Amino acid sequence: MPRGKLYARIGAAVGYEYHTAEIKTIEEARRIYALVRSIAHEATA
Numbered sequence: 667m668p669r670g671k672l673y674a675r676i677g678a679a680v681g682y683e684y685h686t687a688e689i690k691t692i693e694e695a696r697r698i699y700a701l702v703r704s705i706a707h708e709a710t711a
Contacts, residue, residue, distance in 0.1 A: 667709060676701055 677684040679701050689695050 667705075672702075672705065675705060 673684050676698060680697070684698075689698060
């Protein structure tokens, strides 16, 4: 999946324009990590 498409999916899920450099808290990082794992799981299923 191209990075732009992945960022768009993450942004849609979190409700704002997503960029890795703007992660500010551990909780936010964990939420993004879980979301990306779920997207990766969908891609391999």
